[in-house]
Amino acid sequence: MNIALIAHDKKKKQMINFTKKYKDILSKHNLCATGTTGRLINEETNLDIERFLSGPLGGDQQIGSKIACDKIDLVIFLRDPLTAQPHEPDIIALMRLCDVHSVPIATNISTAEILLNALHREEVTNWREIKDRY
Numbered sequence: 001m002n003i004a005l006i007a008h009d010k011k012k013k014q015m016i017n018f019t020k021k022y023k024d025i026l027s028k029h030n031l032c033a034t035g036t037t038g039r040l041i042n043e044e045t046n047l048d049i050e051r052f053l054s055g056p057l058g059g060d061q062q063i064g065s066k067i068a069c070d071k072i073d074l075v076i077f078l079r080d081p082l083t084a085q086p087h088e089p090d091i092i093a094l095m096r097l098c099d100v101h102s103v104p105i106a107t108n109i110s111t112a113e114i115l116l117n118a119l120h121r122e123e124v125t126n127w128r129e130i131k132d133r134y
């Protein structure tokens with residue numbers, strides 16, 4: 001599975017703790033991330049992770065383009081809803097593309113936990129088939 005990991009600055013500690021906790025599961029998948037998030041995860045967990053540009057410089061759009069090309073299976077995007085982001089349109093565009101393509105996306109830590117546990121139980125693998133039933 002191709003998994004995208006993104007965290008706003010105030011959620012980066014949460015993302016690092018999350019990736020440490022689920023390192024064994026995550027290490028079985030192809031990971032990508034926006035620039036700073038990816039660097040921090042790699043430094044803290046040693047997980048192999050493809051890094052795009054930092055979010056404000058276009059990283060969300062790069063991941064969005066992979067979503068549009070059907071190359072991402074799951075997105076964990078720990079958003080900070082209390083801080084204005086200069087690239088808010090890019091963030092909304094990424095989430096919109098997840099909805100357009102029915103890509104599972106967690107935007108807070110509780111949903112991220114649920115999705116990772118579902119991934120571990122191999123319940124996420126067939127979401128493309130599931131969406132075609134509706």
Ligand SMILES: O=C(CO)COP(=O)(O)O
Nearest residue numbers: 034035036037054055056
């Ligand atoms: O801004 C971001 C997502 O919108 C995240 O970017 P960084 O991982 O480069 O901090």
